[in-house]
Amino acid sequence: MKKASNTRRRELTDLTMRIVSGTASLIGIFFLVWILWTVGNNGIAAFNYDFFTALPTPPGIEGGGLANAIAGTLLITVLAAFIGVPLGLFTGVYLAEFGRNTRFGGMVRFTINITMGIPSIIVGLFVYTLLVLPFKHFSAYAGAAALAIIMLPVIARTTEDMLNLVPNSLRESALAIGMPRWRAIVSILFRSARSGLLTGILLAVARVSGETAPLLFTAMNSPYWMKGLAEPTANLTVTIFNYAMSPFDDWKTLAWGASLLIMATVLGVNLLARTLLREKTR
Amino acid sequence: MSRFGDYLSEHFETIFRWFTILCAATVLIIMAAMFVNLAWNARLAIGEFGIGFLWSDVWDPALNRYGAFSSIYGTLVSTAIAMVIAVPMSVVIALFLVELAHPTVSKVVGGAIELLAAIPSIIYGMWGLFVFAPFMAETVQPFLQETLGLEKAPLIGKLFSGAPMGIGMLTAGIILALMVLPFITAVMRDVFAMVPPVVKESAYGMGSTTWEVTHKVTLRYGIQGVIGACFLGLGRALGETMAVTFVIGNAHRISASLFDAGNSIASTLANEFAEASEPIYLHSLIYLGLVLLVMTFLIQFAAQWWVRRLKKSMGTGL
Known part of the structure; x- marks a missing residue:
């Protein structure tokens, strides 16, 4: 009799935990849907022709858009990719091909993992002291440098992982037919790890485009079209921050529109990268 | 051309190799330069306030007196709330994904949880400020205070006192929990999946229930991995900026109530940087940044060290 009630209690605990774990998963999904729905709903209302083509207007004046911020975000992200992708890629090449078991390689790997966890605002602060303070003006290139520093460790890590997946026999056969190592890396290893590398780059770009x-401290913001790389540059994310904190309703609407644009882009690229990876593993 | 061209093609192998070493070295240089640059640009504040900056709770731009305590306090409290919510939730979600759900369901749910990590921080901020904070003010906080009667509860009553504004520590902590949840869950899932089936099956064979296998076998077996996951989540929560800035209320105040507005290091930086006209103000903010850098660096260092030790002892990749 006592034994039976004990079993019952254990089964009851088990059932409870099953329900709890299912519920927790549902709560996670519920929040995801809640956020997506909120941003989608409020953002769609802001989309019109002006949103994509016009400059921002002072509060209360009809017809403002965020064309300059859209262009600015694109420019800063592309610029960041130009710096961050090669740096990260070749760091990954070093780690996987030349420095696999060296002390220096181990140090770099360790530092990369730590750098991935450094808050992005600290990176912004660092670039501010490096590229903004000495030149006394905010600039698009400072913004791009900050984003590149955030991209670097992500790309280096995935590059290393992806190159490590390439079987050694491929390296050996390339070297056996007399290829120099650089040639083997660029035309054999890169090619066979192509979709993995592309995934890493896409994920890194997606991540920084929403930063x-x-x-805040590097590209800052501007209500005008940019005239060069060496001046404050409008971008979507800082615009969202400024407009959301403002007391004006039409600015808040624009902030929702910008949020939807950023979110759709980031999630879109993310899903694209994941499908790429899935095709590769299949 | 020819001589240089010859030299280049002859030595390209070495040049290429050194180029990759140079790229790898930039990572080390950046890391070192971060500390040097921030310390140098905080020198006025370091000289003026010294190490006492850490426990001084004065923040008065008018008098140019600055102390980090309220920001550090807010950072720690909001992070603690986030971890208290996110860690147990991650455990049960990972349990659901690995042990309970049908593989297809697990894939879909797992993908959705991962998607939470892809949403940019500023989007959490927008949603938090305009949707979630009002919801907290109108529904959750009155529920906690009145329906559950926590306001008058002994000992913890202070935590739930004050006007339900929606904006404040608790809201910031909950949103942070949501943001670190996918990271912790992902690692836990890997840890759970790594436990050898033989170990689990022998427990099942002795008549254990799924929950008993999970908390007595799987969790014990993977405890080190679970701790590593918590470290990673902790590091992320400490430095999270935009989402917290939107909802924490940005007041330099230390209050026992979780409903009150506060601030964190990152939110102070994001909010006040544009106002810092005096050199000492700017240097104090950078000093604050340096404190956050040291905090996250130490936690990441510990986490990496831990994970490395773990890899050695288990012989597999995590």
Whole structure:
């Protein structure tokens, strides 16, 4: 009799935990849907022709858009990719091909993992002291440098992982037919790890294109079209921050529109990268 | 051309190799330069306030007196709330994904949880400020205070006192929990999946229930990995900026109530940087940044060290 009630209690605990774990998963999904729905709903209302083509207007004046911020975000992200992708890629090449078991390689690997966890606002602060303070003006290139520093460790890590997946026999056969190592890396290893590398780059670009904190102190913001790389540059994320905190309703609407644009882009690239990876593993 | 061209093609192998070493070295240089640059640009504040900056709770731009305590306090409290919510939730979600759900369901749910990590921080901020904070003010906080009667509860009553504004520590902590949840869950899932089936099956064979296998076998077996996951989540929560800035209320105040507005290091930086006209103000903010850098560096260092030790002892990749 006692034994039976004990079993019952254990089964009851088990059932409870099953329900709890299912519920927790549902709560996670519920929040995801809640956020997506909120941003989608409020953002769609802001989309019109002006949103994509016009400059921002002072509060209360009809017809403002965020064309300059859209262009600015694109420019800063592309610029960041130009710096961050090669740096990260070749760091990954070093780690996987030349420095696999060296002390220096181990140090770099360790530092990369730590750098990935450094808050993005600190990276922004660092670039501020490096590229903004000495030149006394905010600039698009400072913003791009901050984003590149955030990209670097992500790309280096995935590059290393992907190159490590390439079987050694491929390296050996390339070297056996007399290829120099650089040639083997560029035309054999890169090619066979192509989709993995592309995934890493896409994920890194997606991540930085939604970053706000590193741009606050570097690219800052501007209500105008940019005239060059060496001046404050409008971008979507800092615009969202400024407009959301403002008391004006039409600015808040624009902030929702910008949020939807950023979110759709980031999630879109993310899903694209994941499908790429899935095809590769299949 | 020819001589240089010859030299280049002859030595390209070495040049290429050194180029990759140079790229790898930039990582080390950046890391070192971060500390040097921040310390140098905080020198006025370091000289003026010294190490006492850490426990001084004065923040008065008018008098140019600055102390980090309220920001550090807010950072720690909001992070603690986040971890208290996110860690147990991650454990049960990972349990659901690995042990309970049908593989297809697990894939879909797992993908959705991962998607939470892809949403940019500023989007959490927008949603938090305009949707979640009002919801907290109108529904959750009155529920906690009145329906559950926590306001008058002994000992913890202070935590739930004050006007339900929606904005404040608790809201910031909950949103942070949501943001670190996918990271912790992902690592836990890997840890759970790594436990050898033989170990689990022998427990099942003795008549254990799924929950008993999970908390007595799987969790014990993977405890080190679970701790590593918590470290990673902790590091992320400490430095999270935009989402917290939107909802924490940005007041330099230390209050026992979780409903009150506060601030964190990152939110102070994001909010006040544009106002810092005096050199000492700017240097104090950078000093604050340096404190956050040291905090996250130490936690990441510990986490990496831990994970490395773990890899050695288990012989597999995590």
